[in-house]
Amino acid sequence: MTDHETFACVVGAGPAGLVTALGPARAxxxxxxxxxxxxxxxxxxxxxxxxxxxERGHSVLSGHRVSGVDGYTINGKDAEGRPFTMRARHVVGADSLHSTVREASARRRSHWPDGCRRSGGGRP
Structure with a gap:
């Protein structure tokens, strides 16, 4: 099992994920x-x-499929099919319309008081 720890993890390297990654990269x-x-x-x-x-020293891991997110822990399989675990203080879900990260985040928020919940893709 591969084990990583980082400050932030962006899941998904499509246009949204790459643009999101530029912020922490520049900072x-x-x-x-x-x-x-x-x-x-x-x-x-x-x-x-x-x-x-x-080039700037950030890890870009291809072939890594995320299967679950529990709090700050990301689980999945790497390019060779081996399980991996990653811990990050911040996790960004840019992994498609049916995002594993956003789905896990919605489950965590489901216990919030009514005035604190958001729905509909982050719109109030």
Whole structure:
């Protein structure tokens, strides 16, 4: 089992995930970017963004599928199918419409008092 610890983890390396990752990258905040795919499409601009993130010392882990999030712990399988666990103080779900991260976050919020809940993709 691979075990990682980082300040922030961005799950999903599509357009939303890459743009999200630029903030901590520019601020010098350590983070890991997890991508379910085995790398960007060759003719995509994402190739350049991913390369620059890696150049600046940030981990871009391709082929990592997240299967669950429990609090600050992310579980999944790496590119070779081995289980991994990652702990992060901040977890961002940019992993598609049916986001594992956002689904886990919604379950955590379900016990909040009525005045504190949000629904509909983050809109009040």
């Amino acid at each position: 010098g905040v350590p983070f890991v970017l997890l991508d379910e795919n085995h790398g960007p499409v060759a003719d995509s601009r994402a190739v350049t963004v991913r390369a620059r993130l890696a």
